[in-house]
Amino acid sequence: MLRILEQYERVPWHPKVFTACVVAYAFSPIDLIPDFISVLGYLDDVILVPLGIIIALKMVPKTVLTDCECKAEEMMKNGKPKNWIGVYRNADFTFVMVLQVLPIINVCVQKRPAPFRYRPLK
Incomplete structure (x- = not known):
């Protein structure tokens, strides 16, 4: 709905500027x-x-709002609009997560010990 209002x-x-600010804040x-403040950090969002x-x-x-609602219903009847930005963002997130997990898998699969060990004091 906000996207239709913007266009x-x-x-x-x-309202366009205010909507852009709300979306940018989100x-x-x-x-x-x-967000690291336990409850209040998420509560503001x-x-x-x-x-x-x-x-x-x-x-x-x-x-204008009723016109935009009619346009939104029409768009939903014709098929949801494709959001390729979200697809690319999810693919980037998955790629970064795989890059972070690969070294951990590599250490687990290899037969050699971890790079450091704790040795008891004598």
Whole structure:
């Protein structure tokens, strides 16, 4: 829905900018509260992103919103739009994970001991 709102010409510029900021915040690694803080780090993503989407949808006039909803339903009936960026991102993530796991598998498969050992003190 947000993608259709971004592309629709009858939407004013300020909801487009606000929507772009919400999407950028959702995908950026920078958070207002860092994720390593146990509960609050994830709570800001859970609260701020949906709140930003709700505010962005309320900024758009009702007639434009109904037109965009009709376009979204039409797109879903004709077949879901392909998101190749997501496919490439998942492939990159899988490739990086395989590169990280290969050295561990290599050490486990080889018959030689680990590169270091703990020796008891005498």
